[in-house]
Amino acid sequence: MTGESPTPDVVADTRCHTGEGPLYHPDEAVVYFLDIPEADLYRYDPAEGSHERVLDSEGAIGGFTIQDSGELLLFCDGGRIQPWRPESGLGEPVVDAVDGEAESRFNDVIADPRGRVFCGTMPTPEGEPGTLYRLETDGSLSVAVEDVRLSNGLGFAPDRRSLYFAETEADRISRYRYDQATGGLSDRETFLDASDLAGHPDGMTVDAEGCVWPAFWDGGRIARYDPDGTELAQVEFPAKKVSAVTFGGPDYDTAYVTTALGPGEGPKGTREEEGDGAGALFAVDLGVGGVPEFRSRIEC
Template identity: 85%
Template sequence: MATDGADDAPDPRRVADTRCHTGEGPLYHPDEAVVYFLDIPSADLYRYDPAEESHERVLDSEGAIGGFTIQESGELLLFCDEGRIQPWSPESGLGDPLVESIDGESESRFNDVIADPEGRVFCGTMPTPDGEPGTLYRLDTDGSLSVAVEDAQLSNGLGFTPDRQELYFTETEAGRISRYRYDRATGELSDREPFLDASDLDGHPDGMTVDAEGCVWAAFWDGGRIARYDPDGTELARVEFPAKKVSAVTFGDPDYGTAYVTTALGPGEGPAGTREEEGDGAGALFEVDLGVEGVPEFRSRVEY
């Protein structure tokens, strides 16, 4: 297991030398045995094939795509700008939006999403340019939307505890990861408690995942690393990357023994930097053996 400064810390390997403005949202698709990931502001969807060690851009859309889930059918469900939610598959391309827009989100976009055990989707939005906070929504399987968390300070990484009774939720601008009581029967969230106060840490908490041992792996934007935390919030390990803006982490491969990590050249709403400024791996997709397995992400089962 990697530890800060340890000689045996794993060495991340660059597997897709994309130069993503804001690489994000990696997710392993077990049906296809590939990793999908995004460049948010350009609405580019990439697919990396570990067996072939090759990648390709499979969708160059308009607007922005902030996150996606895998539907039970194998299609992807894309969460985009202005609150638009739209299916996509390699065979049929973009489908008709099941949500065209959300009131109050015309100047915003989705930023990170996760399916729950029942096929619902928790989907968070960015703050608006005039300073209005974001919102964490819940998309139910019938296609209806409701507010799960108001006044979110830049919605970001999400993950469930192994017992499926709690949900982690990252607010990047607040520099915190919270843990909510989660009611699987209703999808309701309650009883927020602090999990990680990152206000004094280097960088800002971004995307995250939960491994098979119930520990949280968080990416740190402008922190150049991912870090592992046990359920009481104690840091156990960290892995450094040749990129300042480390944005998200997921587990993949058939045994979920490989971690895939996205990075960025710049913020989603500003100009991209250069690799001289941001690190020689900025904007690329990496893989790394963390010495622990992950678990499959839940699939969405939203009707459309």
């Protein structure tokens, strides 16, 4: 990406409290995304230029993956994990609840090359830290990282030997050595110390050239970093709370970016406070493409 910074375009003006988790579904050629506290799942069709709310659930939905079958796997409040299909709606939960997460919820998730899912939780209202779990393909859960200070964006390096992981309240993105055979994470190092930057690292993706694109909550932007942590570019948005970014389209050459009107778990704000595009889904050509996300293979 070189030259003048691209201009993002609003493609779905949903005015989400907390828009999050955009993910391109290649089978349907659409982008799914969430309004977390409203438990709303949206679908944007780039070919038609239209969007619709396809699920209005209860509680909260913090993230989702696309299964090999094409259905979505939703990660919700209290540790509930539940499949959803456009044709038939919600299926039976894979996991009903997670011990210690009754007052929390899942936040951001990612499928790995073997079909497992890394899924993080929020801190509890009492201030207990979150956890990054690993959901195995048989539906069992294990702890991947403890004492997480607000689990957020995840992304794999192209060689599949590293996993990037954002902790929003710690103002850092870590890089872990990733063992594809076991799903194990080790040798954490700080990839980006964001403590002196505007905003806090939120959702993220990795582009086709191996550069990392985090969104910055209360920073009004996404930014590109090369694998040694050097900032290469920024793209600003008319929204303070930029929450997540993904690549989509048949060639994965369009970036889709979610934003928010609300301050986390608090009440929804206004556009006078949060920016003219707050709560909308944006599309932007970053001059670099992405790659398809891995699909989960969890037994449902």
